[in-house]
Amino acid sequence: MSGNTPLIEAPKKRGGLYALIAAAVVVVIAVVVGIVVAVNGANSSNADGGGAGDNAITEGKGSAADPVKIGVVGASDPYWELYKDAAADEGISIELVNFSEYPLPNPALTEGELDLNQFQHIVYLAQYNEDAGEDLTPIGATAIYPLxxxxxxxxxxxxxxxxxxxxxxxxxxxxxxxxxxxxxxxxxxxxxxxxxxxxxxxxxxxxxxxxxxxxxxxxxxxxxxxxxxxxxxxxxxxxxxxxxxxxxxxxDPTDPNALPYVNVFAARADDKDNELYLKLVQIFQDTKSVQDGLIEVSGDTAVTLKTPVADLVASLAKVQSDVAAQG
Structure with a gap:
């Protein structure tokens, strides 16, 4: 190649120039369309839970970054880990917060340090609400234990x-x-x-x-x-x-008069219809390994229950009214 030869040979025909320009336009259009599709796909994925399935929770409460905090007494009981695993299978992350004394989980829930707690029966909850002037409410039953x-x-x-x-x-x-x-x-x-x-x-x-x-x-x-x-x-x-x-x-935990001693998941009143929290109750009640584990930990004494929430709320209202009358 001599020094007088151009580095790029010019097209010899105008038609060739037009073809080159047309090809370039097609490439630009393709790139723009690709970007639009990618952006729309990402937005759709976020709206659908990150594209990981209908039950996946990729951000907000229940995610790994912001798990649902549940206060319990006895977090070392093996069925709690089974419960966490069952919730994780549904895309929900749980953090168990353990308490060594009964008077602590309700104030923690009231103050927003917890999202739910699960340690008490209705009578205990009614007494707390009346004494503290609060309105914690049951959103699901777990079991009744003989004393x-x-x-x-x-x-x-x-x-x-x-x-x-x-x-x-x-x-x-x-x-x-x-x-x-x-x-x-x-x-x-x-x-x-x-x-x-x-x-x-x-x-x-x-x-x-x-x-x-x-x-x-x-x-x-x-x-x-x-x-x-x-x-x-x-x-x-x-x-x-x-x-x-x-x-x-x-x-006798099977006595119908024992309803006030049914243990419950409790939430703040504003969260009584929270779908995520209600889903967690359902997971607890419907997961056989969790139910079997709870019974095993109780020495086969616990009676697991799916008492309707309306019955739990009615019982709480009755007991709390009686507590107020006693005062």
Whole structure:
């Protein structure tokens, strides 16, 4: 090639120039169309949940970046991990927030530190709402657990000596329920037959076999060496080194009158119709491994339930009204 030869040879015909220009225009149009399609596709993908399926949640509450926070007592129970896995299969991320004491999860939910909690029955929730002036509400049932009496010194209720001391939880709802268990076992007699509002003041001491002391729920288990027997909530039975089969007396969770003691998922009133939260209730109720795990952890004592939410809300309203009247 000589230095007088151009680097690019010019087209020899005008038609060739037109063809080149037309080809360039086609390329530009193709690029523009490609960009438009890509942008529209991305927007559609975001609107549909990131293109990962109808159940996927890629942003907002329930995503990995912003999981649904559920307050519980006993997060180490194996069925909670099964529940998290089941929710993840539906594209929902859960963060369990564990509490060691019952008085803590409701204020945390009220203050927005939690999205839901699941640890309490209706009577406990009603008492909290009335005392705190709040409006937490049940959005789904989980199970009902019998409340039982345990002893490390005596094998039966009949062996408990007259005049000895029995410990019970001191929160009002479990205290009343505990006293009813003791009455059924023949250890105390309650004035007027007792109710879900019974307190230590309602014990007819002259006609009762034992004395009763009320302690924070977690402490009833540790009190066993010092008392004849104690009522233990299910969450603390294993902590005391006991089996559920060691109970020497308990109430009947299948009694229709036991509805106020059904455990529930609770939410703030503004979230009672939140579809994501209701979906989480459904996952809990419909996942067999979760239900089986819950029953196993309870020592086969729990009765799992799908009580209609309307019935739970009605029961809460009735109990809360009764609590207000007692006040």
């Amino acid at each position: 039982a009496l345990y002893s490390t010194q005596y094998d039966s209720v009949d062996d408990i000596p007259e005049g000895s001391t029995v410990a019970v939880p001191n929160d009002p709802s479990n205290l009343a329920r505990s006293l009813l268990v003791l009455q059924s076992a023949g250890l105390v007699e309650l004035k007027g037959g007792g109710s879900i509002f019974s307190s230590l003041a309602d014990i007819d001491e002259a006609n009762s076999k034992v004395k009763v002391t009320a302690l924070e729920a977690a402490l009833t288990a540790t009190s066993l060496p010092d008392v004849a027997a104690a009522i233990l909530n299910n969450d603390f039975v294993a902590d005391a080194g006991l089996e559920f089969s060691d109970a020497i007396a308990k109430d």
